[in-house]
Amino acid sequence: MWIFDRDLWSEIFATLGKNLFRTFLTMLGVIIAMIILVLLLGGANGMSNGFQKIFAGTASNSLFVWSQSTSEPYKGFERGRRIQFKLEDATILKEQIPEIEVLAPRIELGSHRGVVTVYRNGLTSGSAVYGDYPNVDEIMKKKLVEGRFLNENDMTESKKVCVIGEETYKLLFEKGETAIGEDVRINGVFFNIVGIYKPNQNINIDGENSVYIPFSTFQKAFGSGDRMGWMAISVQSDTKVPVVESQIKRLLKNKYDINPTDERAIGSFDMSEVFNNVSAFTGVLQGVSFFVGILTLLAGVIAISNILLITVKERTKEIGIRRALGATPKVVKRQIVLESIVITVFAGFVGFAIAIGFLAIANNMIGENSDVPFYNLMISIPQFLGSFILMVGLSVLIGLIPANRAIRIKPIDALREE
Amino acid sequence: MIQIKDLHKSYKMGKNSLHVLKGINFNVEEGELVAIMGSSGSGKSTLLNILGMLDSSDSGEYILDNVPIKDLNETKAARYRNKFLGFVFQSFNLINYKSAAENVALPLYYQKVPRKERQEKALKYLEQVGLKEWAGHLPSELSGGQKQRVAIARALAAEPKVLLADEPTGALDSKTSYEVMDLIQKINDAGNTILIVTHEPDIADMCKRIVHLKDGVIIEDKKIEQIRAEQYV
Numbered sequence: 001m002w003i004f005d006r007d008l009w010s011e012i013f014a015t016l017g018k019n020l021f022r023t024f025l026t027m028l029g030v031i032i033a034m035i036i037l038v039l040l041l042g043g044a045n046g047m048s049n050g051f052q053k054i055f056a057g058t059a060s061n062s063l064f065v066w067s068q069s070t071s072e073p074y075k076g077f078e079r080g081r082r083i084q085f086k087l088e089d090a091t092i093l094k095e096q097i098p099e100i101e102v103l104a105p106r107i108e109l110g111s112h113r114g115v116v117t118v119y120r121n122g123l124t125s126g127s128a129v130y131g132d133y134p135n136v137d138e139i140m141k142k143k144l145v146e147g148r149f150l151n152e153n154d155m156t157e158s159k160k161v162c163v164i165g166e167e168t169y170k171l172l173f174e175k176g177e178t179a180i181g182e183d184v185r186i187n188g189v190f191f192n193i194v195g196i197y198k199p200n201q202n203i204n205i206d207g208e209n210s211v212y213i214p215f216s217t218f219q220k221a222f223g224s225g226d227r228m229g230w231m232a233i234s235v236q237s238d239t240k241v242p243v244v245e246s247q248i249k250r251l252l253k254n255k256y257d258i259n260p261t262d263e264r265a266i267g268s269f270d271m272s273e274v275f276n277n278v279s280a281f282t283g284v285l286q287g288v289s290f291f292v293g294i295l296t297l298l299a300g301v302i303a304i305s306n307i308l309l310i311t312v313k314e315r316t317k318e319i320g321i322r323r324a325l326g327a328t329p330k331v332v333k334r335q336i337v338l339e340s341i342v343i344t345v346f347a348g349f350v351g352f353a354i355a356i357g358f359l360a361i362a363n364n365m366i367g368e369n370s371d372v373p374f375y376n377l378m379i380s381i382p383q384f385l386g387s388f389i390l391m392v393g394l395s396v397l398i399g400l401i402p403a404n405r406a407i408r409i410k411p412i413d414a415l416r417e418e
Numbered sequence: 419m420i421q422i423k424d425l426h427k428s429y430k431m432g433k434n435s436l437h438v439l440k441g442i443n444f445n446v447e448e449g450e451l452v453a454i455m456g457s458s459g460s461g462k463s464t465l466l467n468i469l470g471m472l473d474s475s476d477s478g479e480y481i482l483d484n485v486p487i488k489d490l491n492e493t494k495a496a497r498y499r500n501k502f503l504g505f506v507f508q509s510f511n512l513i514n515y516k517s518a519a520e521n522v523a524l525p526l527y528y529q530k531v532p533r534k535e536r537q538e539k540a541l542k543y544l545e546q547v548g549l550k551e552w553a554g555h556l557p558s559e560l561s562g563g564q565k566q567r568v569a570i571a572r573a574l575a576a577e578p579k580v581l582l583a584d585e586p587t588g589a590l591d592s593k594t595s596y597e598v599m600d601l602i603q604k605i606n607d608a609g610n611t612i613l614i615v616t617h618e619p620d621i622a623d624m625c626k627r628i629v630h631l632k633d634g635v636i637i638e639d640k641k642i643e644q645i646r647a648e649q650y651v
Contacts, residue, residue, distance in 0.1 A: 324505050324511075328497065415507060
């Protein structure tokens with residue numbers, strides 16, 4: 001195949017190498033364009049990754065359901081009736097709605113977002129105290145600094161153990177003091193600390209300063225009976241959260257004699273919506289980056305075309321000689337287009353390498369710092385291939401301009417003695 | 419080898435039409451060494467361009483090696499040029515960033531001759547013009563006479579039917595001119611058909627036949643006794 005013809009390539013490199021400085025200047029436009037494109041894409045990807053990191057551990061296809069007060073009278077009940085979920089609701093929901101993957105019932109001490117005083121050695125902390133099932137960890141992963149999270153064993157044996165937040169630890173302990181194995185007192189009951197977690201600063205549903213104890217222990221210690229406060233639910237990945245959400249609500253409204261039109265009686269929060277918004281945002285950002293990058297690339301490639309036009313003009317005589325010696329227009333055209341491609345692709349790779357270097361440096365500087373919403377700035381292989389193909393495509397199209405100029409050169413005009 | 423019948427060519431210069439060739443008839447046999455003479459404006463260069471398929475005639479017939487040359491598109495013209503013709507120009511027209519050997523090999527490249535064979539042939543023809551040891555040199559490192567000899571080697575490399583030389587000695591001093599003519603004569607001795615456009619009578623006298631052009635017509639066409647150039651070298 002002609003593309004593997006060694007002579008063709010040596011011809012091309014000979015002409016490009018003839019004026020190295022100019023070739024380099026020509027490349028500069030594409031190099032910079034490629035750097036901009038890759039940096040923009042890498043930045044957008046980094047932001048997307050950053051958000052993903054923030055959400056890491058939180059099931060994206062999850063929702064939270066809690067009870068409130070009715071806003072409409074129904075079946076003889078007056079409005080303003082307080083709804084109280086029961087633990088059996090969890091079982092019923094799980095049985096009747098197969099799309100539910102994990103359902104973690106929760107109860108909290110005091111009212112919703114209520115604060116209870118936690119004591120230890122004369123120190124106190126105003127904390128939210130939750131009775132939880134260990135499987136809540138599958139929906140909202142706790143990042144543990146020390147120890148472990150609640151487990152099934154704690155549940156079945158109703159162990160008086162708790163997992164506390166870092167804030168609670170700071171309030172109840174001296175700096176550097178060991179907390180694991182120590183006791184805290186809540187409403188007169190002592191709980192043994194088994195773990196300390198670090199709250200996710202960016203998405204926080206449980207509050208800064210919380211204490212988790214097993215659900216069964218909560219029932220016994222605080223006499224909550226079969227009451228249930230709220231539910232954290234994750235649905236199967238192929239199911240839409242809002243669909244399951246309305247199913248759950250319909251079922252619960254039916255059970256608690258709530259008017260089906262009552263929007264206030266049962267509260268819920270669709271986590272997937274947040275995810276969708278964020279991914280839509282990063283998606284738009286990536287799109288804009290690509291668009292801007294491609295336009296810059298186009299400008300760079302047009303510069304190459306311009307220089308090649310000048311080169312063709314300068315090489316009129318040479319091209320004329322080649323034509324006189326038997327070069328067909330096709331051969332001349334091919335050579336000019338290939339020159340365009342070679343310059344563009346080479347410049348593209350140089351720019352790509354430089355930009356990847358920049359991204360690597362940025363990654364190094366950001367590291368695991370969670371304050372910056374950027375993480376792992378890199379471009380994906382499809383993005384790389386996409387820009388590469390686009391670059392080659394553009395260089396062919398743009399290369400055709402000087403190539404067509406070149407084949408309009410008639411040998412007789414080129415060779416005319418001055 | 420070449421048959422030309424009633425060849426006409428005119429150029430449009432604004433509103434005026436310049437009738438350059440007004441019915442040229444002549445034949446060239448294989449192995450001839452023809453000088454086409456004439457003052458500037460006589461049409462000799464136009465004739466050579468048409469013979470070289472660098473330009474087309476308005477009317478008339480041109481048969482080269484039994485192939486009628488007409489209605490050529492650029493691609494076909496390029497192929498025919500490559501196959502039938504070797505060019506030698508007044509200003510050598512070597513490609514300045516290619517070595518002598520590469521310049522000689524260029525027509526072979528367009529003939530798609532394999533690389534190795536090309537290099538061998540290029541060296542062979544450089545040897546024939548006495549420049550084998552200059553094969554790796556760039557044109558800028560060669561003297562005028564050497565450049566023209568490289569150009570002749572390049573014209574020969576494609577093994578053409580006819581060698582067309584446009585004022586091959588026009589840019590050379592007389593001693594070098596004779597050297598080049600000596601080379602051309604030797605190539606002709608080997609059986610090659612050569613046409614030389616010149617306005618120098620001493621160069622024309624070194625050919626075997628002189629065709630004299632004036633105002634677009636042949637006014638004289640005579641065979642002469644060739645003067646050998648080697649006696650001046």
